[in-house]
Amino acid sequence: MAEKIKEECNKLLLPVSDALDILSGKWKLPIIFALFLGNHRFRELQREVKGISGKMLSKELKDLEINQLVKRTVFDTSPVTVEYSLTEYGRTLEKLITELHNWGQQHRNIIFR
C-alpha cells in the first residue's frame, strides 16, 4: 500500500523533472528571455546573454531545438546567417515562467524581510 503510493509519486516526479530540466541551469532562462524579446542571430544572443561561451550557447540552443521550443532558420547568405526564434509551442513556457516568478517573488518577500 505504502509502496503503491511511492510508485505513484515516482511517476509524478518524471514530468516535473522534465519541465525543470528545460528551465534550470545557468543559461537556459537568460537565453529564453532573450528569445522572448525577438528573433536573434547566434552572435547577437551571445552578446545578450552575458558571459556565455560559444560552446554553451550552441549546446543549449540545440537542447531547446530538440524540445521543439526553438526554431533554427538558416539563410544562405555569405557568410551564412542563422536565426533562432521561439516556436509557438515555446511560448507556452511563458505561463509556467510566470508561475515561477509569482512564487519566487513572494518568497523573496518572505525571506528578505
Added chain:
Amino acid sequence: MAEKIKEECNKLLLPVSDALDILSGKWKLPIIFALFLGNHRFRELQREVKGISGKMLSKELKDLEINQLVKRTVFDTSPVTVEYSLTEYGRTLEKLITELHNWGQQHRNIIFR
C-alpha cells in the same frame, strides 16, 4: 529604450531563478516528495531517497530549512531523534509543482509521440 526592457527582464529573472533553485538539482524534488508523504526522520529519508549520501541529505535539508520550507524538530531521546517536516509555507510548493507537472506531462506527450 531597448536597454530599459532588458533591465526589466533581468529583474524578472531573479525571482524565477530563486524558485528554480529551490526545486532543481538531483535531490531536491525527491526529498520534497518524501516529505509530502509525512514527517520523517533523517535515516528514513535517506532510505526513501534512493542513492543519496548523508552529506547531501544534510546539506539539502539545511537549504530547505533556511528557506523556511522545512521544519527540523529534535527530540531528546537517547540517542537523539530528529524529525523533518514541511512547514505550512512549504506546502505552497504543491501548486507550483503541479503546474510544472502539467506542463511536463503534456511536453512528454508532444515529444514521445
Added chain:
DNA sequence: CAGTATCCCTCGGGATACTG
C-alpha cells in the same frame, strides 16, 4: 541515530584555436 570531516575523483563548462 544524526550528522560532520576528510579524501578523492569525475565531469561540466571556460578559454582558445580552428573550419566551412
Added chain:
DNA sequence: CAGTATCCCGAGGGATACTG
C-alpha cells in the same frame, strides 16, 4: 558569421571514517 574540437581546471558530490 556560426559553429566544432581540444585542452584543462575547479567545484560538486560520492565513499568512508569518525563524533556526540
